[in-house]
Amino acid sequence: MTKFRPCIDLHAGQVKQIVGGTLDSSTDALKTNHVSLEPAGHFARLYRDHDLRAGTLSCWGPRTTRPPLRRWPPGQGACRSGAGSTTGTPGFTSYLFPEGKFSQERLDAVLHSLDGDKQKLVIDLSCRRRGEDRWFVAMNKWQTITDMEVNQETIKQLEPYCSEFLIHAADNEGLQKGIDETLVQRLAEWCSIPVTYAGGGRHLEDLDLVAKLSGGKVDLTIGSALDCFGGSGVKFDDCVAWNNKS
Template sequence: MNFRPCIDLHQGKVKQIVGETLNDHRPVIENFVSDQSSSYYAAMFKQDGLRGGHVIMLGGGNEAAAVAALQEYPGGLQIGGGITAENAVSYLEQGASHVVVTSYIFRDGELNMDHLHKIVSEVGKDRLVIDLSCKEKDGKWFVVTNQWKTFSQFEVNVENLQELQSYCDEFLIHAVDVEGKRTGIHRQLIEHLADCVSIPTTYAGGARSLEDLELFGKLGRGKLDITIGSALDIFGGTLPYRQVVNYCRGLRAEAGPAN
């Protein structure tokens, strides 16, 4: 289990928000607004050797801050938010290791294979991360789009993930029901993902303590990485960032060198 850091950008600033409130009909709930720049956090993650984190642009007006983070830590961060086949290569040229896509390939409640093929042809499978933001419905898990308001027809199950992973290098999974709420990890989704995935997969949503990290490791059976946002003290929470880094380093040390 690796700790994957995050830099969420909204209106050009580093923020932690409740994702479900990011729409045009109600005020965004902000858990934290940083006085520090995106490059400040990128430099921190670089110094700590944390690779594979993601910069997410939540709406427009975030491009300059995103590029500043990528240039501070070239090859160490992924980028998502408004990524298309037309602009993906430019972010890779600015230093992103991967681009993260979701709404571009999910349109009108369906997986758009034309768009998926197009972006793969532009950046290659090995530099693409597919973001699957999940909600439960009728005992099954489905991808939600349109700022998490619209259920797609894409069920997150073994068969669909095995097909989709042939087009990407990693999955990023947001547990929409707990994302940004600091209410604990979503146990059922984590167990389900551990049964389904066979490529690097990062889970995001609800983690708030070292006990959550320990439980996550057990439920995920070492098959999943985790990202933590608003619970961290560097983002206004109470969970010490340094403790999380050291805890995950300790797990890797116990596991020994990778085969």
């Protein structure tokens, strides 16, 4: 069944909610919806206290490293690393695409570093829409379009190597303009392993919409719209309640 999944997005050492299309190397071009006064550990503790699992930790920009979020007992599956990570961590995008081209050798190396255990690996396929209902993996802070189209063929190619996919719709990220409904539907059709969609969530009803569009196969991350991140569209407590009733 569809679940609400929490997130922690770090940029330059701070927890932020960023408009995805502006996430480039220029600080002047960066647009944020919210910069939290609380550290990442605060949100890790919040998610732990509400038994929210399988969240994502994404690290962007200078002076941003993966913090030691030791808020859950070992093996409880609280928070996975996501975009901005490299080999040796549970999830990433750019590392798999040197010079914008997919590297099977690098994927093999990552899995080897995890002792061949695909259950420890979540692949982040952050993507941008190109043309009519086509999406391509985007790397380098979502500014560089790679040679990999996100479709049934590539999903089936990667599934044997990971336990789950994280899909950021970068064109919707941070805009609170609604989810990419077609992409959610396609992910439900293509994926036979768990998949979490992120990008554009703005109402609690988006959880119902994702559940309907995907037949309960796709989970949803909501960021900028959440009240705990300065948003007004969705209450964090309502998301917790939604999970508990589903």
